[in-house]
Amino acid sequence: MTKPVTEQLHQQAKGLDTRPLIEVAELLANSQAEAARSPLESLGPICNGARAMAKTIRSGGILRYLAAGSSGLMAASDALELGGTFSIPSKQIRIHMAGGLPTSPEMPGDVEDAADSLSQELKNLSNADTVIMVSASGTTPYTIEAAKIARTAGATIIGIANNPDTPLLRMADHAILLSTPPELISGSTRMGAGTAQKIALNMLSTLMAVELGHIQDGMMINLRADNDKLRDRANGIVCQLTGVTPDSANSALMAADGNLKNAILLAAGADSVKITQKLLDESGGHLRPAFERLTKANETTNLGVNK
CATH class of the missing domain: 3.40.50.10490 (Glucose-6-phosphate isomerase like protein; domain 1)
Incomplete structure (x- = not known):
């Protein structure tokens, strides 16, 4: 055998x-x-x-x-x-x-x-x-x-x-x-x-x-930043995807209570976490389409997204 x-x-x-x-x-x-x-x-x-x-x-x-x-x-x-x-x-x-x-x-x-x-x-x-x-x-x-x-x-x-x-x-x-x-x-x-x-x-x-929808461009956009290394990484991801400064990224992360996807959308110009979460809910939790929708709205000054 x-x-x-x-x-x-x-x-x-x-x-x-x-x-x-x-x-x-x-x-x-x-x-x-x-x-x-x-x-x-x-x-x-x-x-x-x-x-x-x-x-x-x-x-x-x-x-x-x-x-x-x-x-x-x-x-x-x-x-x-x-x-x-x-x-x-x-x-x-x-x-x-x-x-x-x-x-x-x-x-x-x-x-x-x-x-x-x-x-x-x-x-x-x-x-x-x-x-x-x-x-x-x-x-x-x-x-x-x-x-x-x-x-x-x-x-x-x-x-x-x-x-x-x-x-x-x-x-x-x-x-x-x-x-x-x-x-x-x-x-x-x-x-x-x-x-x-x-x-x-x-x-x-x-x-x-x-x-x-937890990964975009090879980055962990849904990580849980519960130590200094991961907080630095989260800050870097916000900067990488939106072009904002580290200080602005940190402010967005604080406003989003550490939720990285929400923070990215806030840094990209969304007015509130309520709006960012609505965009994410409508995209099934995927950041890219939510980000693109926000960017398009900002470019065309379509206030419907930001109400």
Whole structure:
């Protein structure tokens, strides 16, 4: 019986421990680089998954990231960034990791098989939710049981796996196969498989943000500026998009209570937050059409926009 790809031996693994460390380092880097290209083969499912995630956020549903082991760490790292990067409300994000998020340097190994807690964990799962499930093998019991529960609840399933034709991918509404090669250290899927998972997860959340109108010209226009670095970044974004001075950008940000999209429209000439929010509501939260409408109104002195 052929082993799953994630358990096979790498063709260059034999005698690995006898080679100079510099050669091993080169092999490790090259194997990671090869794995990193695997999401290019699943662009369609990744885009469709991102659209499903955006739909969930718009409708008030919950994004649920679910996995075990190192896949769980990859999933959690993406989920934890959504608030600060794109201001996704915390009430719309959940992290489900087998055994819970680690609180010590020790990662428990037996929890991948422990699915007993899932019915309680997912008791409020609804058909408005999207569940992003990650499993290198595609067969992890915790993840597969969760997929069954999600299907029963009518939730949308995004399945990410590194082995083809696996139960997780078969149950997913959006199946993302990351065809990574065997690991240089056999079965150590925190390496190439984990790298590919991280890239795919980053793509999903970033494409979701594009769909929601939270990115423009490569800038995070919906970030939550809750530290000095991000406050400086927000100020720079206002200056970049409107041409105002840093002092004027800061005034706009204060008037908008830190809401970056509103601040940009204020700096561009809108009279009040009430007007900026109306423009954004009418454009589905997308800044560019709201900005263009405001600019056109300013140019033609159409006071209808600014009433």
